[in-house]
Amino acid sequence: MSSQTKSAGLTRRDWLTLSAAGVVGYSMSGWLGNLAAQAAENPNRRRSCILLWMSGGPSQMDTFDLKPGQANGGPYRPIATAVPGIQISEHLPHVARMTGDMAIIRSMASREADHGRATYQMRTGLRADRSRAISDARLAVFARAGTPRRGAAEFREHRPLSVLQPRGVRPRLSRPAVRADGAGGRPAIAVAIPGAQPVNYEDSLRVPDLDLPTGVTGQRSTARVDLLDAMERDFIDSRPGLPSQSHRGAYQRAVTLMRSAAHAGLRPSTRSRRACATATAVLCSDRAACWRDDWSSAACPSSKCRSPTSATCRSAGIRTSTTSTACAACAKCSIPPGPR
Amino acid sequence: MATGFRDAGGNGDDLLSAIVGGNKSARAGFLTKFANQTQRAKESQTSILQALSLMNGKVVADATSLEQSETLAAIADAPFLTTTSRIDTLYLATLARRPRAKELERATLFIEDAVRRTDSMADQAAAYNSALADVFWALLNSSEFTLNH
Numbered sequence: 001m002s003s004q005t006k007s008a009g010l011t012r013r014d015w016l017t018l019s020a021a022g023v024v025g026y027s028m029s030g031w032l033g034n035l036a037a038q039a040a041e042n043p044n045r046r047r048s049c050i051l052l053w054m055s056g057g058p059s060q061m062d063t064f065d066l067k068p069g070q071a072n073g074g075p076y077r078p079i080a081t082a083v084p085g086i087q088i089s090e091h092l093p094h095v096a097r098m099t100g101d102m103a104i105i106r107s108m109a110s111r112e113a114d115h116g117r118a119t120y121q122m123r124t125g126l127r128a129d130r131s132r133a134i135s136d137a138r139l140a141v142f143a144r145a146g147t148p149r150r151g152a153a154e155f156r157e158h159r160p161l162s163v164l165q166p167r168g169v170r171p172r173l174s175r176p177a178v179r180a181d182g183a184g185g186r187p188a189i190a191v192a193i194p195g196a197q198p199v200n201y202e203d204s205l206r207v208p209d210l211d212l213p214t215g216v217t218g219q220r221s222t223a224r225v226d227l228l229d230a231m232e233r234d235f236i237d238s239r240p241g242l243p244s245q246s247h248r249g250a251y252q253r254a255v256t257l258m259r260s261a262a263h264a265g266l267r268p269s270t271r272s273r274r275a276c277a278t279a280t281a282v283l284c285s286d287r288a289a290c291w292r293d294d295w296s297s298a299a300c301p302s303s304k305c306r307s308p309t310s311a312t313c314r315s316a317g318i319r320t321s322t323t324s325t326a327c328a329a330c331a332k333c334s335i336p337p338g339p340r
Numbered sequence: 341m342a343t344g345f346r347d348a349g350g351n352g353d354d355l356l357s358a359i360v361g362g363n364k365s366a367r368a369g370f371l372t373k374f375a376n377q378t379q380r381a382k383e384s385q386t387s388i389l390q391a392l393s394l395m396n397g398k399v400v401a402d403a404t405s406l407e408q409s410e411t412l413a414a415i416a417d418a419p420f421l422t423t424t425s426r427i428d429t430l431y432l433a434t435l436a437r438r439p440r441a442k443e444l445e446r447a448t449l450f451i452e453d454a455v456r457r458t459d460s461m462a463d464q465a466a467a468y469n470s471a472l473a474d475v476f477w478a479l480l481n482s483s484e485f486t487l488n489h
Contacts, residue, residue, distance in 0.1 A: 253391070
Protein backbone atom coordinates (compact mmCIF):
# COMPACT_ATOMS: atom_id res chain seq x y z
CA MET A 1 0.00 0.00 0.00
CA SER A 2 1.44 3.31 -0.99
CA SER A 3 2.07 6.08 1.47
CA GLN A 4 -0.38 8.19 -0.47
CA THR A 5 -3.25 5.89 0.39
CA LYS A 6 -2.29 5.88 4.03
CA SER A 7 -2.13 9.62 4.28
CA ALA A 8 -5.71 9.92 3.08
CA GLY A 9 -6.95 9.10 6.59
CA LEU A 10 -8.10 5.81 8.02
CA THR A 11 -7.80 3.04 5.53
CA ARG A 12 -10.40 0.36 5.33
CA ARG A 13 -7.92 -2.05 6.85
CA ASP A 14 -7.30 0.35 9.76
CA TRP A 15 -11.02 0.64 10.24
CA LEU A 16 -11.51 -3.11 10.37
CA THR A 17 -8.63 -3.48 12.80
CA LEU A 18 -10.04 -0.82 15.09
CA SER A 19 -13.54 -2.27 14.82
CA ALA A 20 -12.24 -5.67 15.76
CA ALA A 21 -10.51 -4.13 18.77
CA GLY A 22 -13.79 -2.52 19.79
CA VAL A 23 -12.44 1.00 19.47
CA VAL A 24 -14.54 2.28 16.63
CA GLY A 25 -17.49 -0.05 16.71
CA TYR A 26 -18.86 1.20 19.99
CA SER A 27 -18.51 4.87 19.37
CA MET A 28 -19.93 4.56 15.89
CA SER A 29 -23.00 2.76 17.09
CA GLY A 30 -23.41 5.60 19.58
CA TRP A 31 -23.63 8.50 17.14
CA LEU A 32 -25.40 6.54 14.49
CA GLY A 33 -28.12 5.64 16.95
CA ASN A 34 -28.48 9.24 18.09
CA LEU A 35 -28.56 10.46 14.52
CA ALA A 36 -31.24 7.96 13.59
CA ALA A 37 -33.33 8.85 16.64
CA GLN A 38 -33.12 12.55 15.91
CA ALA A 39 -34.01 12.03 12.28
CA ALA A 40 -37.01 9.91 13.21
CA GLU A 41 -38.36 12.66 15.48
CA ASN A 42 -38.07 15.31 12.83
CA PRO A 43 -41.47 15.63 11.11
CA ASN A 44 -39.84 17.32 8.10
CA ARG A 45 -37.28 14.62 7.56
CA ARG A 46 -36.43 13.65 4.02
CA ARG A 47 -35.76 10.16 2.90
CA SER A 48 -32.05 9.51 3.18
CA CYS A 49 -29.74 6.89 1.91
CA ILE A 50 -26.44 5.66 3.25
CA LEU A 51 -24.09 4.58 0.54
CA LEU A 52 -21.24 2.27 1.44
CA TRP A 53 -18.90 2.48 -1.50
CA MET A 54 -16.65 -0.47 -0.80
CA SER A 55 -13.93 -0.28 -3.37
CA GLY A 56 -11.54 -3.15 -2.87
CA GLY A 57 -14.20 -5.46 -1.42
CA PRO A 58 -14.61 -9.06 -2.50
CA SER A 59 -15.45 -9.62 -6.13
CA GLN A 60 -19.04 -9.91 -7.27
CA MET A 61 -18.31 -13.41 -8.61
CA ASP A 62 -17.44 -14.50 -5.06
CA THR A 63 -20.46 -12.85 -3.43
CA PHE A 64 -23.66 -11.89 -5.22
CA ASP A 65 -23.12 -12.73 -8.86
CA LEU A 66 -21.47 -16.14 -9.10
CA LYS A 67 -22.34 -16.83 -12.73
CA PRO A 68 -22.48 -20.60 -12.08
CA GLY A 69 -21.48 -22.76 -15.01
CA GLN A 70 -20.03 -19.82 -16.93
CA ALA A 71 -16.44 -19.41 -17.99
CA ASN A 72 -16.29 -16.10 -16.14
CA GLY A 73 -17.85 -17.55 -12.98
CA GLY A 74 -16.10 -17.80 -9.62
CA PRO A 75 -14.84 -20.87 -7.76
CA TYR A 76 -17.62 -20.95 -5.12
CA ARG A 77 -20.93 -22.77 -5.13
CA PRO A 78 -24.22 -20.87 -5.23
CA ILE A 79 -26.82 -21.40 -2.53
CA ALA A 80 -30.53 -20.76 -2.55
CA THR A 81 -31.82 -17.74 -0.64
CA ALA A 82 -35.04 -16.57 0.96
CA VAL A 83 -36.20 -15.42 -2.46
CA PRO A 84 -36.78 -18.26 -4.91
CA GLY A 85 -34.57 -17.86 -7.96
CA ILE A 86 -31.94 -15.69 -6.30
CA GLN A 87 -28.72 -17.48 -5.57
CA ILE A 88 -25.68 -16.04 -3.85
CA SER A 89 -22.36 -17.35 -2.60
CA GLU A 90 -22.14 -20.28 -0.22
CA HIS A 91 -20.06 -18.06 2.07
CA LEU A 92 -22.94 -15.70 2.76
CA PRO A 93 -25.54 -17.98 4.45
CA HIS A 94 -26.76 -15.23 6.82
CA VAL A 95 -27.19 -12.75 4.02
CA ALA A 96 -29.05 -15.43 2.08
CA ARG A 97 -31.82 -15.35 4.69
CA MET A 98 -32.24 -11.58 4.17
CA THR A 99 -32.55 -11.35 0.40
CA GLY A 100 -36.24 -10.56 0.87
CA ASP A 101 -35.14 -7.12 2.04
CA MET A 102 -32.51 -6.66 -0.61
CA ALA A 103 -32.42 -5.54 -4.19
CA ILE A 104 -29.39 -7.01 -5.89
CA ILE A 105 -28.29 -5.17 -8.99
CA ARG A 106 -26.10 -7.43 -11.07
CA SER A 107 -25.68 -5.34 -14.11
CA MET A 108 -26.29 -1.84 -15.25
CA ALA A 109 -25.51 0.26 -18.25
CA SER A 110 -24.42 3.82 -18.68
CA ARG A 111 -22.74 5.74 -21.44
CA GLU A 112 -19.41 5.27 -19.70
CA ALA A 113 -17.17 2.40 -20.65
CA ASP A 114 -14.48 3.24 -18.12
CA HIS A 115 -14.80 2.26 -14.46
CA GLY A 116 -13.34 5.50 -13.15
CA ARG A 117 -15.67 7.66 -15.17
CA ALA A 118 -18.66 5.48 -14.40
CA THR A 119 -17.84 5.65 -10.69
CA TYR A 120 -17.75 9.39 -10.91
CA GLN A 121 -21.12 9.45 -12.58
CA MET A 122 -22.64 7.15 -9.97
CA ARG A 123 -21.38 9.30 -7.15
CA THR A 124 -22.31 12.68 -8.53
CA GLY A 125 -25.06 12.05 -11.02
CA LEU A 126 -22.95 13.86 -13.61
CA ARG A 127 -20.79 12.83 -16.51
CA ALA A 128 -17.18 12.53 -15.57
CA ASP A 129 -15.68 15.27 -17.64
CA ARG A 130 -15.15 17.85 -14.96
CA SER A 131 -14.60 20.70 -17.30
CA ARG A 132 -17.97 19.97 -18.80
CA ALA A 133 -20.37 18.30 -16.47
CA ILE A 134 -19.47 19.98 -13.22
CA SER A 135 -19.07 23.35 -14.77
CA ASP A 136 -22.32 23.09 -16.62
CA ALA A 137 -24.18 22.16 -13.49
CA ARG A 138 -22.57 25.00 -11.64
CA LEU A 139 -23.15 27.46 -14.42
CA ALA A 140 -26.75 26.43 -14.75
CA VAL A 141 -27.25 27.36 -11.13
CA PHE A 142 -25.31 30.54 -11.57
CA ALA A 143 -27.31 31.54 -14.60
CA ARG A 144 -30.50 31.30 -12.65
CA ALA A 145 -29.02 32.75 -9.51
CA GLY A 146 -27.88 35.77 -11.49
CA THR A 147 -31.44 36.88 -11.86
CA PRO A 148 -32.52 38.27 -8.50
CA ARG A 149 -35.84 37.29 -7.01
CA ARG A 150 -36.10 34.03 -8.91
CA GLY A 151 -32.60 32.98 -7.96
CA ALA A 152 -32.99 31.60 -4.46
CA ALA A 153 -36.13 29.61 -5.12
CA GLU A 154 -34.84 28.19 -8.36
CA PHE A 155 -31.57 27.31 -6.75
CA ARG A 156 -33.39 25.18 -4.23
CA GLU A 157 -35.59 23.65 -6.87
CA HIS A 158 -32.99 22.89 -9.50
CA ARG A 159 -29.89 22.40 -7.43
CA PRO A 160 -27.76 19.84 -9.21
CA LEU A 161 -26.88 16.78 -7.22
CA SER A 162 -23.28 17.72 -6.73
CA VAL A 163 -23.79 21.28 -5.60
CA LEU A 164 -23.54 21.70 -1.87
CA GLN A 165 -23.78 24.75 0.25
CA PRO A 166 -20.69 24.92 2.43
CA ARG A 167 -21.30 25.23 6.12
CA GLY A 168 -21.06 28.78 7.35
CA VAL A 169 -21.17 30.32 3.90
CA ARG A 170 -24.44 31.83 2.80
CA PRO A 171 -25.00 31.90 -0.91
CA ARG A 172 -25.58 35.48 -1.98
CA LEU A 173 -28.25 34.58 -4.40
CA SER A 174 -30.66 37.41 -3.97
CA ARG A 175 -28.49 40.38 -4.83
CA PRO A 176 -24.83 39.95 -5.62
CA ALA A 177 -22.72 42.77 -4.25
CA VAL A 178 -21.20 45.30 -6.58
CA ARG A 179 -17.57 46.09 -6.07
CA ALA A 180 -15.85 49.32 -6.94
CA ASP A 181 -13.70 47.66 -9.55
CA GLY A 182 -16.77 46.63 -11.44
CA ALA A 183 -16.28 42.94 -10.83
CA GLY A 184 -19.60 41.62 -9.74
CA GLY A 185 -20.05 39.50 -6.68
CA ARG A 186 -20.66 35.91 -7.53
CA PRO A 187 -23.09 33.73 -5.67
CA ALA A 188 -21.06 31.63 -3.28
CA ILE A 189 -21.80 28.07 -4.14
CA ALA A 190 -19.43 25.27 -3.43
CA VAL A 191 -19.27 22.30 -5.69
CA ALA A 192 -18.42 18.95 -4.22
CA ILE A 193 -15.89 17.33 -6.48
CA PRO A 194 -14.85 13.96 -5.10
CA GLY A 195 -11.25 14.09 -4.04
CA ALA A 196 -10.86 17.78 -4.71
CA GLN A 197 -9.00 20.06 -2.35
CA PRO A 198 -10.80 23.03 -0.85
CA VAL A 199 -10.38 26.06 -3.07
CA ASN A 200 -11.10 29.72 -2.82
CA TYR A 201 -14.78 29.97 -3.64
CA GLU A 202 -14.52 33.27 -5.43
CA ASP A 203 -11.71 31.98 -7.63
CA SER A 204 -13.38 28.68 -8.33
CA LEU A 205 -16.54 30.45 -9.39
CA ARG A 206 -14.94 32.96 -11.69
CA VAL A 207 -16.28 31.99 -15.07
CA PRO A 208 -13.76 32.45 -17.88
CA ASP A 209 -14.73 34.45 -20.95
CA LEU A 210 -17.94 35.69 -19.44
CA ASP A 211 -17.28 39.27 -20.44
CA LEU A 212 -17.46 40.55 -23.98
CA PRO A 213 -14.14 41.05 -25.76
CA THR A 214 -12.73 44.56 -25.69
CA GLY A 215 -14.39 46.80 -28.24
CA VAL A 216 -17.55 44.71 -28.55
CA THR A 217 -20.56 46.55 -27.17
CA GLY A 218 -23.65 44.88 -25.83
CA GLN A 219 -25.60 46.06 -28.84
CA ARG A 220 -23.12 44.61 -31.29
CA SER A 221 -23.01 41.35 -29.37
CA THR A 222 -26.78 41.12 -29.43
CA ALA A 223 -26.86 41.70 -33.17
CA ARG A 224 -24.34 39.01 -33.95
CA VAL A 225 -25.83 36.54 -31.48
CA ASP A 226 -29.14 37.06 -33.31
CA LEU A 227 -27.40 36.42 -36.63
CA LEU A 228 -25.82 33.27 -35.25
CA ASP A 229 -29.14 32.06 -33.90
CA ALA A 230 -30.81 32.52 -37.28
CA MET A 231 -28.02 30.45 -38.84
CA GLU A 232 -28.38 27.79 -36.17
CA ARG A 233 -32.11 27.46 -36.66
CA ASP A 234 -31.59 26.66 -40.33
CA PHE A 235 -28.86 24.18 -39.55
CA ILE A 236 -30.93 22.33 -36.95
CA ASP A 237 -33.87 22.19 -39.33
CA SER A 238 -31.74 20.49 -41.95
CA ARG A 239 -29.73 18.35 -39.53
CA PRO A 240 -31.60 17.51 -36.35
CA GLY A 241 -29.77 15.51 -33.73
CA LEU A 242 -27.90 15.67 -30.49
CA PRO A 243 -24.77 17.53 -31.59
CA SER A 244 -26.54 20.46 -33.24
CA GLN A 245 -29.19 20.67 -30.51
CA SER A 246 -26.48 20.55 -27.89
CA HIS A 247 -24.49 23.24 -29.64
CA ARG A 248 -27.41 25.64 -29.87
CA GLY A 249 -28.54 24.83 -26.32
CA ALA A 250 -25.11 25.52 -24.89
CA TYR A 251 -24.96 28.83 -26.72
CA GLN A 252 -28.35 29.86 -25.48
CA ARG A 253 -27.40 29.04 -21.90
CA ALA A 254 -24.08 30.82 -22.34
CA VAL A 255 -25.82 33.94 -23.61
CA THR A 256 -28.24 33.87 -20.69
CA LEU A 257 -25.26 33.52 -18.40
CA MET A 258 -23.41 36.43 -19.98
CA ARG A 259 -26.44 38.64 -19.68
CA SER A 260 -27.34 37.72 -16.15
CA ALA A 261 -23.72 38.17 -15.10
CA ALA A 262 -23.67 41.58 -16.70
CA HIS A 263 -26.96 42.32 -15.02
CA ALA A 264 -25.84 41.17 -11.59
CA GLY A 265 -22.35 42.49 -11.69
CA LEU A 266 -22.39 45.92 -13.22
CA ARG A 267 -24.85 48.63 -12.52
CA PRO A 268 -24.41 52.17 -13.72
CA SER A 269 -23.11 54.20 -10.86
CA THR A 270 -25.19 57.24 -11.74
CA ARG A 271 -28.39 55.64 -10.62
CA SER A 272 -29.47 54.31 -7.30
CA ARG A 273 -30.09 50.64 -6.95
CA ARG A 274 -33.76 51.26 -6.38
CA ALA A 275 -34.06 53.34 -9.50
CA CYS A 276 -32.32 50.70 -11.52
CA ALA A 277 -34.57 47.99 -10.25
CA THR A 278 -37.56 50.11 -11.09
CA ALA A 279 -36.29 50.96 -14.51
CA THR A 280 -35.73 47.31 -15.20
CA ALA A 281 -39.14 46.34 -14.02
CA VAL A 282 -40.89 48.92 -16.10
CA LEU A 283 -38.87 49.05 -19.23
CA CYS A 284 -37.78 45.54 -19.55
CA SER A 285 -39.69 42.55 -18.40
CA ASP A 286 -36.96 40.35 -19.72
CA ARG A 287 -34.35 40.83 -17.02
CA ALA A 288 -32.00 38.19 -18.22
CA ALA A 289 -31.68 39.94 -21.55
CA CYS A 290 -30.62 43.27 -20.11
CA TRP A 291 -27.11 44.40 -20.88
CA ARG A 292 -24.83 46.31 -18.65
CA ASP A 293 -24.31 49.29 -20.93
CA ASP A 294 -27.32 51.20 -19.90
CA TRP A 295 -30.56 50.42 -18.22
CA SER A 296 -32.37 52.37 -20.85
CA SER A 297 -34.13 50.10 -23.20
CA ALA A 298 -32.27 51.51 -26.16
CA ALA A 299 -29.51 49.17 -25.18
CA CYS A 300 -31.86 46.43 -24.20
CA PRO A 301 -31.88 43.58 -26.67
CA SER A 302 -35.10 42.16 -25.40
CA SER A 303 -37.65 41.88 -28.15
CA LYS A 304 -40.23 42.93 -25.61
CA CYS A 305 -38.69 46.32 -25.15
CA ARG A 306 -37.34 48.29 -28.05
CA SER A 307 -38.08 51.83 -27.18
CA PRO A 308 -37.27 53.92 -24.13
CA THR A 309 -40.42 55.98 -24.26
CA SER A 310 -43.04 54.91 -21.84
CA ALA A 311 -45.75 55.22 -24.44
CA THR A 312 -44.17 52.47 -26.46
CA CYS A 313 -43.51 50.44 -23.38
CA ARG A 314 -47.14 50.68 -22.45
CA SER A 315 -48.29 49.74 -25.89
CA ALA A 316 -45.96 46.78 -25.84
CA GLY A 317 -47.80 45.57 -22.80
CA ILE A 318 -44.81 45.82 -20.55
CA ARG A 319 -45.75 48.83 -18.49
CA THR A 320 -47.83 47.76 -15.57
CA SER A 321 -48.80 51.20 -14.41
CA THR A 322 -49.84 54.27 -16.33
CA THR A 323 -48.62 56.56 -13.61
CA SER A 324 -45.14 57.80 -14.22
CA THR A 325 -43.98 56.79 -10.76
CA ALA A 326 -41.96 53.95 -12.00
CA CYS A 327 -40.90 55.60 -15.20
CA ALA A 328 -39.23 58.40 -13.29
CA ALA A 329 -36.29 56.13 -12.99
CA CYS A 330 -35.72 56.16 -16.68
CA ALA A 331 -33.99 59.29 -17.88
CA LYS A 332 -35.39 58.92 -21.33
CA CYS A 333 -38.98 58.57 -20.26
CA SER A 334 -41.26 61.03 -21.96
CA ILE A 335 -43.77 61.07 -19.14
CA PRO A 336 -42.74 63.38 -16.30
CA PRO A 337 -42.20 61.93 -12.83
CA GLY A 338 -45.24 61.69 -10.64
CA PRO A 339 -45.66 61.27 -6.89
CA ARG A 340 -43.93 58.25 -5.48
CA MET B 341 -6.09 27.46 -40.46
CA ALA B 342 -9.48 28.86 -41.41
CA THR B 343 -9.21 31.77 -39.05
CA GLY B 344 -5.94 32.98 -40.56
CA PHE B 345 -4.78 33.50 -37.02
CA ARG B 346 -1.37 32.29 -35.91
CA ASP B 347 -0.64 31.76 -32.28
CA ALA B 348 2.58 33.59 -31.52
CA GLY B 349 3.51 31.17 -28.73
CA GLY B 350 2.59 27.92 -30.44
CA ASN B 351 5.95 26.24 -30.16
CA GLY B 352 5.22 23.35 -27.83
CA ASP B 353 6.12 25.11 -24.59
CA ASP B 354 2.48 25.52 -23.83
CA LEU B 355 1.75 21.84 -24.08
CA LEU B 356 4.70 21.16 -21.83
CA SER B 357 3.42 23.59 -19.25
CA ALA B 358 0.04 21.91 -19.45
CA ILE B 359 1.59 18.55 -18.71
CA VAL B 360 3.95 19.54 -15.96
CA GLY B 361 1.49 21.94 -14.36
CA GLY B 362 2.29 25.46 -13.35
CA ASN B 363 0.97 28.37 -15.31
CA LYS B 364 -1.44 27.13 -17.89
CA SER B 365 -1.24 29.13 -21.04
CA ALA B 366 -4.31 30.26 -22.89
CA ARG B 367 -3.64 27.68 -25.55
CA ALA B 368 -3.42 24.81 -23.09
CA GLY B 369 -6.54 26.03 -21.34
CA PHE B 370 -8.33 26.08 -24.67
CA LEU B 371 -7.18 22.55 -25.46
CA THR B 372 -8.32 21.30 -22.07
CA LYS B 373 -11.70 22.88 -22.50
CA PHE B 374 -12.23 21.31 -25.88
CA ALA B 375 -10.79 17.89 -25.11
CA ASN B 376 -13.00 15.33 -26.78
CA GLN B 377 -15.19 13.90 -24.08
CA THR B 378 -16.41 11.07 -26.24
CA GLN B 379 -14.97 9.13 -29.11
CA ARG B 380 -18.28 9.00 -30.90
CA ALA B 381 -18.81 11.96 -33.15
CA LYS B 382 -22.57 11.49 -33.07
CA GLU B 383 -22.56 12.19 -29.35
CA SER B 384 -20.47 15.31 -29.52
CA GLN B 385 -21.83 17.89 -27.13
CA THR B 386 -21.05 21.53 -26.64
CA SER B 387 -20.59 22.88 -23.15
CA ILE B 388 -21.38 26.32 -21.84
CA LEU B 389 -17.69 26.92 -21.18
CA GLN B 390 -16.89 26.03 -24.76
CA ALA B 391 -19.58 28.38 -26.00
CA LEU B 392 -18.32 31.22 -23.82
CA SER B 393 -14.79 30.59 -24.92
CA LEU B 394 -15.75 30.69 -28.59
CA MET B 395 -17.95 33.73 -28.24
CA ASN B 396 -15.81 35.90 -25.99
CA GLY B 397 -12.42 34.24 -25.77
CA LYS B 398 -9.17 35.59 -27.13
CA VAL B 399 -8.75 33.04 -29.91
CA VAL B 400 -11.95 33.94 -31.73
CA ALA B 401 -11.69 37.63 -30.78
CA ASP B 402 -8.29 37.75 -32.45
CA ALA B 403 -9.50 35.69 -35.38
CA THR B 404 -12.29 38.16 -36.04
CA SER B 405 -10.17 41.26 -35.49
CA LEU B 406 -9.02 43.22 -38.55
CA GLU B 407 -5.67 43.87 -36.88
CA GLN B 408 -4.98 40.24 -35.96
CA SER B 409 -6.60 38.07 -38.56
CA GLU B 410 -4.98 37.77 -41.96
CA THR B 411 -8.02 36.10 -43.45
CA LEU B 412 -10.41 38.81 -42.38
CA ALA B 413 -8.05 41.66 -43.24
CA ALA B 414 -7.51 40.25 -46.72
CA ILE B 415 -11.23 39.86 -47.34
CA ALA B 416 -12.13 43.25 -45.92
CA ASP B 417 -9.34 45.20 -47.62
CA ALA B 418 -9.37 43.71 -51.11
CA PRO B 419 -10.75 46.56 -53.26
CA PHE B 420 -11.97 44.31 -56.05
CA LEU B 421 -14.39 42.36 -53.86
CA THR B 422 -18.08 43.14 -53.58
CA THR B 423 -20.05 42.49 -50.42
CA THR B 424 -21.43 39.34 -52.02
CA SER B 425 -18.03 38.00 -52.89
CA ARG B 426 -16.71 38.89 -49.42
CA ILE B 427 -19.50 36.86 -47.84
CA ASP B 428 -18.79 34.07 -50.36
CA THR B 429 -15.17 34.07 -49.29
CA LEU B 430 -16.00 33.97 -45.58
CA TYR B 431 -18.25 30.96 -46.16
CA LEU B 432 -15.58 29.23 -48.22
CA ALA B 433 -12.93 29.92 -45.57
CA THR B 434 -15.03 28.56 -42.72
CA LEU B 435 -17.52 26.06 -44.09
CA ALA B 436 -15.80 25.19 -47.39
CA ARG B 437 -18.93 25.98 -49.35
CA ARG B 438 -20.69 28.99 -50.80
CA PRO B 439 -23.67 30.47 -48.95
CA ARG B 440 -27.14 29.49 -50.09
CA ALA B 441 -29.33 32.26 -51.46
CA LYS B 442 -31.10 32.72 -48.14
CA GLU B 443 -27.83 32.83 -46.22
CA LEU B 444 -26.32 35.33 -48.59
CA GLU B 445 -29.38 37.55 -48.26
CA ARG B 446 -29.31 37.35 -44.47
CA ALA B 447 -25.61 38.23 -44.23
CA THR B 448 -25.96 41.03 -46.77
CA LEU B 449 -28.89 42.52 -44.86
CA PHE B 450 -26.93 42.26 -41.64
CA ILE B 451 -24.06 44.27 -43.08
CA GLU B 452 -26.30 46.82 -44.80
CA ASP B 453 -28.28 47.36 -41.62
CA ALA B 454 -25.11 48.01 -39.65
CA VAL B 455 -23.95 50.56 -42.20
CA ARG B 456 -27.34 52.25 -42.37
CA ARG B 457 -27.35 52.84 -38.64
CA THR B 458 -24.25 55.03 -38.83
CA ASP B 459 -24.06 58.59 -40.12
CA SER B 460 -20.59 59.72 -41.14
CA MET B 461 -18.68 58.12 -44.01
CA ALA B 462 -15.73 57.22 -41.80
CA ASP B 463 -18.02 55.50 -39.31
CA GLN B 464 -19.75 53.65 -42.12
CA ALA B 465 -16.51 52.11 -43.27
CA ALA B 466 -15.81 50.97 -39.72
CA ALA B 467 -19.36 49.67 -39.32
CA TYR B 468 -19.05 47.75 -42.59
CA ASN B 469 -15.86 46.08 -41.43
CA SER B 470 -17.13 45.23 -37.99
CA ALA B 471 -20.33 43.80 -39.48
CA LEU B 472 -18.21 41.70 -41.81
CA ALA B 473 -16.22 40.58 -38.76
CA ASP B 474 -19.50 39.68 -37.05
CA VAL B 475 -20.54 37.48 -39.98
CA PHE B 476 -17.16 35.77 -39.65
CA TRP B 477 -17.71 35.49 -35.89
CA ALA B 478 -21.14 33.90 -36.37
CA LEU B 479 -19.70 31.42 -38.88
CA LEU B 480 -16.90 30.43 -36.49
CA ASN B 481 -19.43 29.95 -33.72
CA SER B 482 -21.88 27.96 -35.82
CA SER B 483 -22.76 24.32 -35.39
CA GLU B 484 -21.78 23.73 -38.96
CA PHE B 485 -18.25 24.97 -38.38
CA THR B 486 -17.87 22.91 -35.23
CA LEU B 487 -19.44 19.74 -36.58
CA ASN B 488 -18.95 19.67 -40.33
CA HIS B 489 -15.72 21.33 -41.27
